[in-house]
Amino acid sequence: MIEAVNLSKSFKNHEAVKGVHFFIEQGEIVGLLGPNGAGKSTAISMISSLVKPTEGEVTINNISVTKNPGSIRRFLGVVPQEIAVFQDLTARENLKFFGRAYRLKGKTLKKRITEVLEIVGLTDRADDLVKNYSGGMKRRINIAVALLHHPQILIMDEPTVGIDPQSRSYILETVRRLNREENMTIIYTSHYMEEVEYLCDRVYIMDHGEIIASGRQAELQAILTQENTIVVQFSRVANGILDRLQAHPLVSSVTHQGAAVTLIAKKDTEVLGDIFVIAQEAGVQLQSVEVKSPTLEDVFLHLTGRTLRN
Numbered sequence: 001m002i003e004a005v006n007l008s009k010s011f012k013n014h015e016a017v018k019g020v021h022f023f024i025e026q027g028e029i030v031g032l033l034g035p036n037g038a039g040k041s042t043a044i045s046m047i048s049s050l051v052k053p054t055e056g057e058v059t060i061n062n063i064s065v066t067k068n069p070g071s072i073r074r075f076l077g078v079v080p081q082e083i084a085v086f087q088d089l090t091a092r093e094n095l096k097f098f099g100r101a102y103r104l105k106g107k108t109l110k111k112r113i114t115e116v117l118e119i120v121g122l123t124d125r126a127d128d129l130v131k132n133y134s135g136g137m138k139r140r141i142n143i144a145v146a147l148l149h150h151p152q153i154l155i156m157d158e159p160t161v162g163i164d165p166q167s168r169s170y171i172l173e174t175v176r177r178l179n180r181e182e183n184m185t186i187i188y189t190s191h192y193m194e195e196v197e198y199l200c201d202r203v204y205i206m207d208h209g210e211i212i213a214s215g216r217q218a219e220l221q222a223i224l225t226q227e228n229t230i231v232v233q234f235s236r237v238a239n240g241i242l243d244r245l246q247a248h249p250l251v252s253s254v255t256h257q258g259a260a261v262t263l264i265a266k267k268d269t270e271v272l273g274d275i276f277v278i279a280q281e282a283g284v285q286l287q288s289v290e291v292k293s294p295t296l297e298d299v300f301l302h303l304t305g306r307t308l309r310n
C-alpha cells in the first residue's frame with residue numbers, strides 16, 4: 001500500500017534521510033522509532049508529500065506521491081508535531097474551517113464534525129476556545145482535524161509529546177480503535193519505546209538518517225538472543241568503573257542512572273563474576289543484580305550505543 005524506495009533528503013550539506021526503504025500494508029500500525037534528529041519527521045514528511053525527496057520515490061496505492069501530491073492527500077491524514085489549529089477559535093470553529101479546506105460542507109460537514117469530536121473525546125468542550133484547552137486536549141483537536149476527511153492512512157508525528165498521562169492513554173486508545181474499527185493504516189513516530197511496544201505491529205528503528213533495523217517486535221528482540229540485560233545497583237559509581245565495564249569483552253553497552261547501571265552482555269556466567277571483581281577493585285558494594293531478557297529499548301541500545309532519551 002505504501003512503498004518508499006531509496007528515499008533520501010539533504011538540507012544543504014546535511015543528509016537528514018539516507019536512502020531508506022519502507023513497505024507498509026493496509027491495516028498495519030507501524031512504528032517509526034528513533035532519537036531526536038534521527039530523520040523521522042523528514043521521512044514522514046516525504047511520505048505525506050510535504051517535503052520533496054532529493055532522491056527516491058514514495059508510492060501510495062501505486063500512485064507516485066511526488067508526481068501526484070494532490071491525489072494522494074485525500075487518502076492521508078497527517079497529525080503534525082506542532083499544534084496546527086487556531087488558538088482563538090473554538091474546536092468546532094477550527095473543524096469547520098479545516099473541513100471546508102477539505103471541501104466538506106453543509107450537513108455532511110456538520111455530521112463529520114460531531115463524529116470526530118466524539119472520536120477524540122472533545123464533544124463536551126467543542127465550543128470552548130482552543131487557547132483554554134490543556135496540552136493534551138490541543139493534541140486531540142490536532143488529531144480530529146486530520147480525521148475530518150475519513151483518511152485511509154493516518155500519519156502521526158510524536159502525538160503525545162509533553163502531555164499528561166491521561167490524555168496520552170486516551171490518544172493511544174484512539175489510535176488502536178481507529179485501526180481496529182476502521183482498519184486505518186497508521187504510521188506512528190515516537191521516541192517513547194513503551195508506546196511503540198504497546199501499539200505497533202511492526203517497527204522501523206531510525207538513527208542518523210538510516211533504518212538500522214526493522215521487523216515485528218519479536219524479530220527485533222531476537223537480535224539479542226545471545227545477550228542478557230544485567231541491571232546492577234552499586235552503592236555509588238566510582239571513578240572509572242563504567243569504563244572498565246564497557247571495556248569488558250563480553251559487554252556490548254553500558255548506561256547508568258545514578259548508581260544503577262544497565263549492561264547488555266553475552267550470556268556467559270563469567271560476566272557476573274567479573275562485575276563483582278570490578279566493583280571490589282573500585283571499592284564499591286554491589287547492592288543488587290538482576291538478569292533480564294532484552295527489551296526493544298535494549299535492542300535500540302545495542303544497535304546505537306545510546307538510549308532513546310539521550
Ligand SMILES: Nc1ncnc2c1ncn2[C@@H]1O[C@H](COP(=O)(O)OP(=O)(O)OP(=O)(O)O)[C@@H](O)[C@H]1O
Binds near residue numbers: 015035039041
Ligand atoms: N528544514 C530543514 N532544514 C535544515 N535541516 C533540517 C530541516 N529539517 C530537518 N533538518 C535536520 O535533519 C535532521 C533530521 O531531522 P528530523 O526532524 O527529521 O528528525 P526527527 O527524528 O524527526 O527528530 P525530532 O524528534 O527532533 O523531530 C536533523 O539534523 C535536523 O536538524
